[in-house]
Amino acid sequence: MKPPAVRYARAGDVREAVALLAEHGSDAKVLAGGQSLVPLMSFRLARPSILVDINRIGGLDRIEQDNGSLLIGAMARQRDVELSDVAAAAVPLLPQALRYVGHVTIRNRGTVGGSLAHADPAAELPAVVTALGGELVLEGPGGTRSVAAEDFFTGTFTTVMAPDEVLVGVRLPRLPDRTGVAVEELARRHGDFAIVGVVAAVHLADDGTVDLVRLAASGVDSVPVRLHAAEAALSGARPTADVLEAAAATVDASIHPADDVHAPASYRRHVARLLVQRALGAAVERSGVER
Ligand SMILES: Cc1cc2nc3c(=O)[nH]c(=O)nc-3n(C[C@H](O)[C@H](O)[C@H](O)COP(=O)(O)OP(=O)(O)OC[C@H]3O[C@@H](n4cnc5c(N)ncnc54)[C@H](O)[C@@H]3O)c2cc1C
Missing domain, CATH: 3.30.43.10 (Uridine Diphospho-n-acetylenolpyruvylglucosamine Reductase, domain 2)
Known part of the structure; x- marks a missing residue:
């Protein structure tokens, strides 16, 4: 049609x-x-x-580091960010997550800003900016304002953006060197929206304890969910199998999945817990590697 x-x-x-x-x-x-x-x-x-x-507006496609942050213009194509050395060096979780967004042809045209403004609760980029505490930059008739990711998404396909505001970019904090990152998803086919997705970043201190952990899930609520309780369970601890399991056990209380044609809520809860444990384990395993 x-x-x-x-x-x-x-x-x-x-x-x-x-x-x-x-x-x-x-x-x-x-x-x-x-x-x-x-x-x-x-x-x-x-x-x-x-x-x-807004495709012909100059300067909205930048991908650059600035003062400990990665700045991505709203019109940066998803595929350009996926292949960007600047993005990979600052926030390696981004290219990793983008590989799960649809297919290459979609990412060639699809933009970072479009995915964030569209606010699909199953999408990867909203989960990444939520996990990392990113800031979205909006421009409207009254000027420019920044909104924290956790305040930006208000429900399925809805955000705090007014109808006369344009999302101009997103600012993400640079992850320290040797941070391990992981994306785990359950989808019916590669390229489909995930039924449940989890993104994770973990950094270990010299004594082997966790000194940074960022974790969010998609497909488990009407908005992407930062898993604060699981982060707290891991922070400062040695990431043993028991600690990872205990962190994953907190997830059930943090999410509010719904029944739909793809899966019942109880299944999403089960999968979310498993994927959190798996993502944290993979991120811990990959931490310590120079990038
Ligand atoms: C077959 C298929 C599979 C897909 N699979 C996935 C997937 O697995 N994961 C995933 O995350 N996405 C997936 N997508 C969606 C894809 O990532 C889109 O690119 C993205 O959701 C929208 O980006 P866009 O640039 O195309 O925006 P558009 O389609 O142009 O716009 C989307 C919405 O956002 C608004 N908007 C866009 N940019 C701005 C802005 N700068 N300021 C204010 N409002 C704005 C538009 O008005 C519109 O309401 C899929 C799409 C297709 C067709």
Whole structure:
């Protein structure tokens, strides 16, 4: 099915995009890579009357390190971030997670900002920015504001963004050298959205205790969930098998999965616990390696 007829405007800069969004309100939609929006329009699940194309705005595709952070422009293509040496050196969890996003053809067009703004609770990038405590940078008629990842996602496909705001980028803290990272997912086929996904980063101090742990899950709530209790169970401890199991046992109380056509909630709970244990184990095993 083809999308319905829609008006089209190409914004030359972010200010123009914001002005167009402000003029048309919730009838307007930003067009980024189109990998979620266009299928939704084809299925008549989204009916914007005007698309505001931000693909030609210069400077929104940057991938750079700045003062201990990795800055990624909203229009950076998922595939470019996946292959970026700068991103891999600062936040190795990113390329690892991006390999699970659809297929290469989708990642060639799909953008980092599009995935975050779309806010699918099963998506990988929202889980990564939530785990790492990233900050999303929004521009609207009143100027620029930053929102912490845990405050950005408010429900399935919904965020704190106003209809006249544009997501311009995301800032992620650089992970220390020798941090081990892991992504574990259960999906029906490679390239499908995960039924449950877990992303993890672990760094060990010289004495072998955990001095940094970041953990989040997707597909277990209406938003990506940072697993604070599991992080606390591991922090400062030696990551023995018993400690990893105890950390994974806290997950059940942190998540609120729903029954749906893909899996019952009880199954998602079971899988989340197993994947957390597996992801933490893999991240611990990979820690200590120079990158
Ligand atoms: C077959 C298939 C499989 C897929 N599998 C996965 C998967 O396994 N995991 C996964 O995470 N994703 C998956 N995706 C989705 C993919 O990652 C999309 O690229 C992503 O969700 C949206 O990015 P986009 O740049 O294409 O955004 P678009 O489709 O252009 O936009 C998506 C939404 O975000 C809004 N938006 C986009 N950019 C901005 C911005 N800068 N500011 C404000 N609002 C904005 C749009 O208005 C729209 O509402 C899949 C897609 C397909 C078609």
